[in-house]
Amino acid sequence: MSLTYVIPDIHGRFDLLGEALHQVHAHAAGNGGTLVMLGDYVDKGPDSSKVIARLRRGMPDGWTFVPLKGNHDVMMIAAWRDPAQMTRWLEHGGDAVLESYGGDPFIIPEVDIAWLEALPLMYVDAHRVYVHAGLDPGVAREAQPESTLLWKRYPKGDSAGFEGRHVVHGHNSFAQGPELYEGRTNLDTRAWRTGRLVTGVFDDALPGGPVDFLVIQLPAQEP
Numbered sequence: 001m002s003l004t005y006v007i008p009d010i011h012g013r014f015d016l017l018g019e020a021l022h023q024v025h026a027h028a029a030g031n032g033g034t035l036v037m038l039g040d041y042v043d044k045g046p047d048s049s050k051v052i053a054r055l056r057r058g059m060p061d062g063w064t065f066v067p068l069k070g071n072h073d074v075m076m077i078a079a080w081r082d083p084a085q086m087t088r089w090l091e092h093g094g095d096a097v098l099e100s101y102g103g104d105p106f107i108i109p110e111v112d113i114a115w116l117e118a119l120p121l122m123y124v125d126a127h128r129v130y131v132h133a134g135l136d137p138g139v140a141r142e143a144q145p146e147s148t149l150l151w152k153r154y155p156k157g158d159s160a161g162f163e164g165r166h167v168v169h170g171h172n173s174f175a176q177g178p179e180l181y182e183g184r185t186n187l188d189t190r191a192w193r194t195g196r197l198v199t200g201v202f203d204d205a206l207p208g209g210p211v212d213f214l215v216i217q218l219p220a221q222e223p
Helices: 014-028 048-056 071-081 083-101 110-118 146-151
Strands: 003-007 033-037 063-067 122-124 128-131 166-169 184-186 196-203 212-217
Touching: 003 014, 014 048, 014 196, 014 212, 048 083, 048 110, 071 083, 071 110, 071 146
Parallel strands: 003 033, 033 063, 128 166, 166 184
Antiparallel strands: 003 196, 122 128, 196 212
């Protein structure tokens, strides 16, 4: 059985990322597979620098590793490249990122920014589309605006997929999630705050939603 594991928004919680990767390896039992990360590696949580360092190392042989880009990652890139964007980023959790790097934006290595910048916005397999935020069903896949892929909010109860594929996304945090619909799965459980991270497990041979979940509950982060 070929499986795809999907980890949603980490937001600087290196502790959750480490536990999730341990769970994924244990569940795969040495068989490898595909690991998709849904973006938002930075902001809000305490260890964004360590999260980026770990993800840059990738996965062992036998794994296909697909880290996607999230809107918070894009805000960090924009602030690093243009000081005029710094205030907006800090207001959305960038202050925690600066602390994780030592408090000075000029300490953030360019290689980290370049890695984030090069990440893809979407991953597609035979049955599913994986994206940080969502897709516009009225727009062809190759014409989807970056703003939609990074910032879309699905209306509550919207169950549509995309071009016959199931959509797997994060971004729209729901602490009691994941949210499961016929055409899409939202895995974002606001893990950076709640301490509860849910990894979706998908069977590559079967269409539709997840066949299993790997759930972690660590201490919540104080507001």
